[in-house]
Amino acid sequence: MIDDDLAPHKAYDFLNQKADAEKPGAGQNYCIHCGIYFINIETLELHLRTRKHKKRVRELQLEPHTQDEADRAAGMGNFLMPEERIVRDLQIGDQVRDQGYIAEQDEEKMEEIKRNMSTDEPKRKKRKTSMFIEVKSKAAAITL
Numbered sequence: 001m002i003d004d005d006l007a008p009h010k011a012y013d014f015l016n017q018k019a020d021a022e023k024p025g026a027g028q029n030y031c032i033h034c035g036i037y038f039i040n041i042e043t044l045e046l047h048l049r050t051r052k053h054k055k056r057v058r059e060l061q062l063e064p065h066t067q068d069e070a071d072r073a074a075g076m077g078n079f080l081m082p083e084e085r086i087v088r089d090l091q092i093g094d095q096v097r098d099q100g101y102i103a104e105q106d107e108e109k110m111e112e113i114k115r116n117m118s119t120d121e122p123k124r125k126k127r128k129t130s131m132f133i134e135v136k137s138k139a140a141a142i143t144l
Contacts, residue, residue: 005032005035006032006033006060006087011032014030014032015030015032015094015095015096016095016096017030017098018098019098019100019101023037024037024038024039025037025038025039025040026098026101028095028097028098028101029041029043029044029095030044030095031044031047031048031053031090032090033053033056033057033060033087033089033090034047034052034053034056040105041092044092045092048089048090048091048092057087057089060087061084061085061086061087062082062083062084062085063082063083063085065082069082
């Protein structure tokens with residue numbers, strides 16, 4: 001249950017996970033409010049700005065209903081209003097990522113940059129003919 005995951009000792013464990021190849025993004029990009037793993041940090045950043053995430057954070061400000069609370073609302077005890085709690089929104093800097101995972105991601109990005117910037121591509125050859133099409137005017141054709 002996501003509400004249990006917001007407890008400080010569990011939240012710390014979720015935000016400081018070791019790399020796990022079984023989870024999306026090796027378990028390094030997790031939204032603790034929504035309970036979703038993301039494949040990279042960019043998609044997590046996009047998610048944190050969505051309406052769905054912001055709505056979820058607002059919903060988590062009220063504690064979830066319990067059976068005790070339902071009984072009191074039904075007349076078996078004194079009704080108490082649910083308490084509001086402070087839920088801090090997740091920031092990208094809150095997660096401590098596994099250093100091995102970060103090094104691997106940096107290596108992959110550098111290899112991709114090298115592949116894209118390599119000079120192995122054939123250069124364009126110069127055109128033997130002109131790019132322009134010669135157009136003869138009707139006036140020149142009539143005079144001939």
